[in-house]
Amino acid sequence: MMNKQIISFPKNGAPSVIANEWQVWDGERDEGGIPDLEHGLHKVLVPLHWWITHYKNADVIARAQKGEIGVWFAADDDILKHADIIEEGKSLWPVVGAHFPIFRDGRSFSTAALLRDRFKWQGEIRAIGDVLIDQLLQGARVGFDAFELRPDQDVAVALKQFDLFSVTTQNSWRDQRATLDA
Numbered sequence: 001m002m003n004k005q006i007i008s009f010p011k012n013g014a015p016s017v018i019a020n021e022w023q024v025w026d027g028e029r030d031e032g033g034i035p036d037l038e039h040g041l042h043k044v045l046v047p048l049h050w051w052i053t054h055y056k057n058a059d060v061i062a063r064a065q066k067g068e069i070g071v072w073f074a075a076d077d078d079i080l081k082h083a084d085i086i087e088e089g090k091s092l093w094p095v096v097g098a099h100f101p102i103f104r105d106g107r108s109f110s111t112a113a114l115l116r117d118r119f120k121w122q123g124e125i126r127a128i129g130d131v132l133i134d135q136l137l138q139g140a141r142v143g144f145d146a147f148e149l150r151p152d153q154d155v156a157v158a159l160k161q162f163d164l165f166s167v168t169t170q171n172s173w174r175d176q177r178a179t180l181d182a
Helices: 048-054 058-065 083-089 107-117 133-142 155-163
Strands: 005-008 016-019 022-024 043-047 069-073 095-100 124-129
Touching: 005 155, 016 155, 022 095, 043 048, 043 095, 048 069, 048 083, 058 069, 095 107, 107 124, 107 133, 133 155
Parallel strands: 022 043, 043 069, 069 095, 095 124
Antiparallel strands: 005 016
């Protein structure tokens, strides 16, 4: 089930709740193409494994160039192995997602950090899957700037998480650690 709202937290902006324009597709029931984008949501995140087998298709490329297709990475995707595809994707994908199959599986935090640090990803990185309020602060620090929460999570409570701490003691994708005057 898709959440109709997401939390957007751009690097130099404030967190806010916005409409979710993207559907996350699992790539199953592939009948030679992406899901119908004519009815309902018109933008889709496809799994990396699907992209790898379909990205030479002219229709797929055209839709990606129009901003209708992004890619999501499974927790066990080796993104370093697919560096060439990700480099090409930087000019095509307006959004990438990193999937949390279960909240206690933190591999997608590493995916976001690698995308920001090694690949110099400038576009949106969205946390998808079993995303809980408890993961927002850590996610924002490693490189996520959008969060599609699990549907049972309260978006209003989630927004308050970003105000919990005024001082950071480690550098992050967002900012440098605070220096405290003695």
